[in-house]
Amino acid sequence: MTQFLTQKRLKKTALKILKFLLMVAITFLGLLLITFLIGRVVPIDPVLAVVGDKASHEVYERARIAMGLNLPLWQQFLIYLSSVLRGDFGTSVLTAKPVFEDILRVFPATMELAFLATLFGIFVGIPLGVISAVKRGGFLDHVSRVVGLLGYSLPIFWLALLALMIFYAKLDLLPGPGRVDVFYDGIVTPVTGFMLIDSILAGEWEIFWNALYHLIMPATLLGYFSMAYISRMTRSFMIEQLRQEYILTARVKGVAEWKVIWGHAFGNCAIPLITVVALSFGALLEGSVLTETIFAWPGLGLYLTNSLLNADMNAVLGSTIVVGSIFLGINIFSDILYKVFDPRAR
Amino acid sequence: MIQQDQLLQVTNLNIIFPSPKGDVHAVKDISFSLGKEKIGLVGESGSGKSVTGRAILRLLPPYAKVSAEEISFKGQDLLSFSEKELRCIRGKEISMVMQDPKYSLNPVRTVGQQISEAYIVHSKVSKSVAREQTLKMLTAVRIRNPEQVYKLYPHEVSGGMGQRIMIAMMLIPEPSLLIADEPTSALDVTVQLQVLAILDDLVTQRGMGLIFISHDLELVASFCDRVIIMYGGRIMEVINAADLHNSTHPYTRGLLNCLPRIEGRNERLSTLVRDDAWLDADFWHSNDSDGIII
Numbered sequence: 001m002t003q004f005l006t007q008k009r010l011k012k013t014a015l016k017i018l019k020f021l022l023m024v025a026i027t028f029l030g031l032l033l034i035t036f037l038i039g040r041v042v043p044i045d046p047v048l049a050v051v052g053d054k055a056s057h058e059v060y061e062r063a064r065i066a067m068g069l070n071l072p073l074w075q076q077f078l079i080y081l082s083s084v085l086r087g088d089f090g091t092s093v094l095t096a097k098p099v100f101e102d103i104l105r106v107f108p109a110t111m112e113l114a115f116l117a118t119l120f121g122i123f124v125g126i127p128l129g130v131i132s133a134v135k136r137g138g139f140l141d142h143v144s145r146v147v148g149l150l151g152y153s154l155p156i157f158w159l160a161l162l163a164l165m166i167f168y169a170k171l172d173l174l175p176g177p178g179r180v181d182v183f184y185d186g187i188v189t190p191v192t193g194f195m196l197i198d199s200i201l202a203g204e205w206e207i208f209w210n211a212l213y214h215l216i217m218p219a220t221l222l223g224y225f226s227m228a229y230i231s232r233m234t235r236s237f238m239i240e241q242l243r244q245e246y247i248l249t250a251r252v253k254g255v256a257e258w259k260v261i262w263g264h265a266f267g268n269c270a271i272p273l274i275t276v277v278a279l280s281f282g283a284l285l286e287g288s289v290l291t292e293t294i295f296a297w298p299g300l301g302l303y304l305t306n307s308l309l310n311a312d313m314n315a316v317l318g319s320t321i322v323v324g325s326i327f328l329g330i331n332i333f334s335d336i337l338y339k340v341f342d343p344r345a346r
Numbered sequence: 347m348i349q350q351d352q353l354l355q356v357t358n359l360n361i362i363f364p365s366p367k368g369d370v371h372a373v374k375d376i377s378f379s380l381g382k383e384k385i386g387l388v389g390e391s392g393s394g395k396s397v398t399g400r401a402i403l404r405l406l407p408p409y410a411k412v413s414a415e416e417i418s419f420k421g422q423d424l425l426s427f428s429e430k431e432l433r434c435i436r437g438k439e440i441s442m443v444m445q446d447p448k449y450s451l452n453p454v455r456t457v458g459q460q461i462s463e464a465y466i467v468h469s470k471v472s473k474s475v476a477r478e479q480t481l482k483m484l485t486a487v488r489i490r491n492p493e494q495v496y497k498l499y500p501h502e503v504s505g506g507m508g509q510r511i512m513i514a515m516m517l518i519p520e521p522s523l524l525i526a527d528e529p530t531s532a533l534d535v536t537v538q539l540q541v542l543a544i545l546d547d548l549v550t551q552r553g554m555g556l557i558f559i560s561h562d563l564e565l566v567a568s569f570c571d572r573v574i575i576m577y578g579g580r581i582m583e584v585i586n587a588a589d590l591h592n593s594t595h596p597y598t599r600g601l602l603n604c605l606p607r608i609e610g611r612n613e614r615l616s617t618l619v620r621d622d623a624w625l626d627a628d629f630w631h632s633n634d635s636d637g638i639i640i
Contacts, residue, residue: 245449251405253464253515254437257429267454343454343499 024332031324035317036080040073044311049093089318094310099318102303107322108193109179110292110299113218114284120223121230122277128227129234133242134261144231151228160221160294167217174217177296180210218295222288226280233276237269244268271342278334286323353523353555354380354402357416361397361579364409372397374579374625380523384549384556386566386587388601389576390618395559398576399525402557403440404432419523438468441516442525443545446532447508451500458496461515468519483514487544506537510544517548523555531560542569563590563601575601578625597624 039046047064055063064070068079083090089099132141167174175181179195188195188202196215199208241247242265250260285300292301300319307315339345361373373394378385387395400406402417404424417424419439427435444450452460461483462476471479477496484492487510500508509529516524526545530538546569549556560566566573567590575582575598583595593599596619603616 245444245446246452248405249444249450249512249515250452250463252403252436252442254433254435254467254519255463256433256467264452264455268452271454341454344501 020332024328027328028325031321031328032081032084033077035320035324036077038320039313039317040076042313044313046313049311049313084321089321090314092307092312092315094307094312094315099315102315103300103318103322105190105193106298106303107300108190109195109297110285110288110301112194112196113215113222113288113291113297113299114281116215116219117222117284117288118226118277118281120220121226121280124223125227125230126234126273129231130238130261130266132231132235133238136239141235144235148228148232151225152232155290156221156225157290157294159224160218160291163217163221164294175210175214177294179214179297180207181214184210218291218297222284222291226284229280230273230276234269234273237272238265241265241268271338274337274341275334278330278337282327282330285326352379352381353420355416355418356398356402357414359398359401359414359417360412361394361401361406362411364411372579373401376576376579376581378574378581378584380555380557382522382553382555383572384546384558384570386570386573387557387559387576388561388563388566388573390561392578393576394579395576396527399442399527399557399559402525403436403442405436405442434468437464437516437521438519439521440523440525441519441521442527443509443512443516443529445528447500447503447505447512448532450512451508453500455499456496457498457500457503457511461511461518464515465518479518480514483518484511486517486548487511487514488540489514504537505533506541509533509537509541513541513545513548517552520552521554523557524549525557525559527559528561529558530565531562564605567591577620580625582624596621 047060047067047069050067051059051063068076071079087100089103091097092099092102095102128144132144135141164176168176178185184207188198188204188207191198191201195211196208199205199211238261242261244265247260247265250264251257255264288297288299289301289305291297292299293305296302300323304316304319306312307319356379357377358375359373359377360371360375363370363372372392376394376398387398389395397406397410401410401412401414402419402424404412404427406412414425419435422435424432424435451457458477458480461480462473465471465476465479466473481492481496484495489495489507489510495503495507495511500511503511509532513529529545530541533541542565545556548554556570558566558570563573567587570587572584573587573590574584575595577597582597583593585593585595585598590598591602593602600616600618600620604618606615
């Protein structure tokens, strides 16, 4: 009897997972379809980009056929699909290397920045949001709301330029653009692509500190924006939870106030906050285009911008797919975490 | 009623909620005392009965203005207590069961964790000792499979079970006074009686004081020793439960007359009469009230 029950449950779980995977597959297919269509709609002639505008009509036609552009659209899409699934995004016109390789090279720089920025957002934003909610209407609440509002409304490129002007040009407290100082550049061979990890692996501590030093300004700026979002959401989740009756129960039991706040109320906020943090991390991966441009940060954002400016469609679409897939992955991950942490969602 | 050693003394309690439209005077000059007995606090919605319960625990929101000549518990003046001193009273000495276990239990913690927390807060013991005690307490509220229930989350238990869990949680530190704020209102009628029986047994066994807040006059009359009738933030009458049906107070009579009866079903039920004069403090003094002797 019990065996039968567990078997039934197993079947149910398997079905659930299958359904989940199917949904992911459909979403991914949608992403590919959209990038493919964008690639066909934009008024850039991919053939012209390869053969140049001085090529004869014959050469042009041959290139067109070689690229499969004479086939019907659905066949083109299938070819595109199969090549993308093999990790082949085509060759970048700009770097003359496979786009996939390019992305692998630049992506760690973006990850490094986004990761540190999100850490900043979590460790500053969450306590700030919680304190604001607890001392609602108090001085700190007003300060954090103004700071958060500025984070919401200030354009990041302006703030980045201002920060560079003050802390780099005028005060000379922090280093300027780039991942490391020029004379350290290229010393460490990239293994993981993360400068902080690579320099430790190579035993180059001087470079490690220099890289960290270079990370402070862009990571704090990006982190400021994710902090604004996270603290705002934390505040509203906490206000909602502190109103609940189980909070009164905890107080009646004689539980210390900090435990009521961080144990009981925050325990219930942590679940929706997973999604908030995941989404803000995802947004940093794609949204650091401006920051990377200003800080000359050789990441995905800068790569994407350069490709765009040079009409390098393969690179642009490839990067878009990568960013989209990561976003999808983050969403899946947060969904799974949700099920782990919320007993009601199991 | 024989006055046993006194637990709680409330004298001239006033509770005011400031609002933009003017202050709301939720409780006006109420006084009562309580020994190791079961006392019922009855009134309509908004009569101030729940607020009174919370004021004793000093758990009203900070904007509420609470003032009283005296709120003393076992001779200690609760009004002069610091937040830290109050935490030693809450749970350990005075506890409260709330209306709906659906909202009063933390949804992301197991039942066992929540009950043992109540125990650990006041007696610094190891988790395994607290677990033992919790299982014992779950058995005491007549839960047959405590080991299993210990691991459940609040959404996995029924309303009646939830309220028994709540009672277990509030009685585990062995308080001397329990405030039960409409503990059965959210439950089915059949389950209500079970929960009440458990509550009654435990309170009697442990020789505790009980303030039973309810709007159900009959229930309170059958369950409590004395009944306090509240209306508009004032105490209308304090009466022994046995004498309730002989009450002469117009408001109490009014409440009793509103209740449907099996016999005489052809009569139209009377409407509750509310006289604003009752809310006037002087009214009772000029009448040389025999109602407000406490």
